[in-house]
Amino acid sequence: MIVLGNKYKFTEYELKNLKEKFQEITNIPYKEKNSENVIEAIEKALKSRNRKLIILNTAAPIPHKLITYLTNLELQGVSFISIEHFLEKHMYKCYIPEDYTDISFLENIKPYSKWQYLQKRVIDFFGVFWLFFFSWPVMLYCIYRIKKESPDGPILLKQKRIGLNGKEYKCIKFRSMIPDAEKGVPKFASKNDPRVFKWGAVMRETKLDELPQIWNILRGEMHLIGPRPERSYWVNQFEKVIPYYNERHLVKPGITGWAQVMYKYGKNDKDAKQKLMYDLYYIKYWSIKLELKIVWLTAKTIFGK
Incomplete structure (x- = not known):
């Protein structure tokens, strides 16, 4: 799998477990980087082992050119999943935002009926x-x-x-x-x-x-x-x-x-x-x-x- 961005940092224990499910994990940062270089890194990673999953571990705004590229990848069969959904689906935990700018996740955290x-x-x-x-x-x-x-x-x-x-x-x-x-x-x-x-x-x-x-x-x-x-x-x-x-x-x-x-x-x-x-x-x-x-x-x- 490919991890785009560094919003959430996996622990050593988590990386060890993930490597049992995913043969190779590539992290590609994009903040303050040239879009062409980021796209080139993604292209190279996609060719390796024919990977088809990109985790959107993104916090910083994504440049328009990079968004267009990612959209075209989806048309080619590449799947995307946000870090929030990935943690819940594969790690069985809920992502906690680092700051107080997004509290929408609280909607589903409720007392027992x-x-x-x-x-x-x-x-x-x-x-x-x-x-x-x-x-x-x-x-x-x-x-x-x-x-x-x-x-x-x-x-x-x-x-x-x-x-x-x-x-x-x-x-x-x-x-x-x-x-x-x-x-x-x-x-x-x-x-x-x-x-x-x-x-x-x-x-x-x-x-x-x-x-x-x-x-x-x-x-x-x-x-x-x-x-x-x-x-x-x-x-x-x-x-x-x-x-x-x-x-x-x-x-x-x-x-x-x-x-x-x-x-x-x-x-x-x-x-x-x-x-x-x-x-x-x-x-x-x-x-x-x-x-x-x-x-x-x-x-x-x-x-x-």
């Missing part, structure tokens, strides 16, 4: 029943390991998190760090974080530390599946640098979710933006099929696959 919410609650109660049925021995073992490896602190950690419509609630998790790990200043966990004890690292990797949130689901504060609940400190930080961050609070958070299974553990605002793209896709395209897919991918994560 009454029928969707009813389906979500049925899934919640059904899922919680089976989750508890199969996991209660694991939870007992987690309690044992936490007491053994970090006896000075509590077993459960209750943190205020942001839920539906930006309201706070107390999220319950198994404690995975040493007592008073943050010393009053929230910070991201990192790989081989010295604050995380041995079994705590296992719980974080396999998501077992999230199991006590079953109680949050029964209380109606969370869904089984939804965006990851975030702390108000980080929400305030992300709001300043990530446009439309609060859109994820149109629905209740979940123990697991599309962003959690599709993207690595976040450690900065760039990761938070990537995860938000997946959260918005989940809200926009919510379906029973997508719910089941997340359950399956979560199970694979837990069992290390």
